[in-house]
Amino acid sequence: MILRAALPAILLLAASFPAPAFDSGAWMARRDDLSDALRLKSVHAEAEKRIASGGATAEGVEAPVESWPDGKPKTLMTAKSGLYSADGDIITATEVSVRMYAEDGKEQGRLDAKTGTYDRRTRTGWMDGGAEIHFDGYTAKGDNIYFSLNDEFIKILSRPELRAKPGNLKLEKAF
Numbered sequence: 649m650i651l652r653a654a655l656p657a658i659l660l661l662a663a664s665f666p667a668p669a670f671d672s673g674a675w676m677a678r679r680d681d682l683s684d685a686l687r688l689k690s691v692h693a694e695a696e697k698r699i700a701s702g703g704a705t706a707e708g709v710e711a712p713v714e715s716w717p718d719g720k721p722k723t724l725m726t727a728k729s730g731l732y733s734a735d736g737d738i739i740t741a742t743e744v745s746v747r748m749y750a751e752d753g754k755e756q757g758r759l760d761a762k763t764g765t766y767d768r769r770t771r772t773g774w775m776d777g778g779a780e781i782h783f784d785g786y787t788a789k790g791d792n793i794y795f796s797l798n799d800e801f802i803k804i805l806s807r808p809e810l811r812a813k814p815g816n817l818k819l820e821k822a823f
C-alpha cells in the first residue's frame with residue numbers, strides 16, 4: 649500500500665533526472681552498416697591471394713590486441729601463420745584463435761577460426777569460413793563473421809548457430 653502511494657513520487661523524481669537517451673535506431677544502424685565488413689572481406693581475399701602465390705608469411709603468430717593497465721593481455725590473437733600489411737595494422741592469418749582474459753588473467757572467452765583478418769587501427773575483424781565463439785557458457789558458430797571490439801558486437805553472416813550450456817538458457821521465464 650505504501651509503495652502504491654509512493655509510486656507517483658518515485659516516477660516524478662526519476663523524470664526530473666533524465667538519463668541520456670539511448671538511440672536504439674542509431675545502435676541498430678551501426679550494426680546494419682556492413683561497409684567495414686565488406687572492406688575487411690576484400691582485404692582478406694587479397695591477402696589470401698598473396699599467400700597462395702607464395703607471399704611471405706610469419707609462422708607462429710602471437711599479436712596482442714589489447715592489454716590491461718598492468719600490461720597483461722586483455723585480448724590476444726594467435727595463429728599458425730599470418731601475413732601483415734605494409735604498415736603492420738592489418739594481419740590475415742590461418743588457424744586463428746582470439747582469446748579474451750579477465751584482469752586476473754583467467755580466460756573469459758575465445759574465438760577460433762580457420763582464417764581471419766584483423767585491423768588493429770579500427771579494432772574490427774573478419775573471419776572467413778567456419779568460426780566458433782565461446783563466451784560465458786554460450787557457443788556461437790557460423791561462417792563469415794564480422795566483429796567490432798569498439799562496438800562490442802559480432803555479426804554471423806552465414807549458417808549461424810547458438811548453443812548454451814545446460815541451465816544457461818531459461819526460456820520458460822521469457823514466455
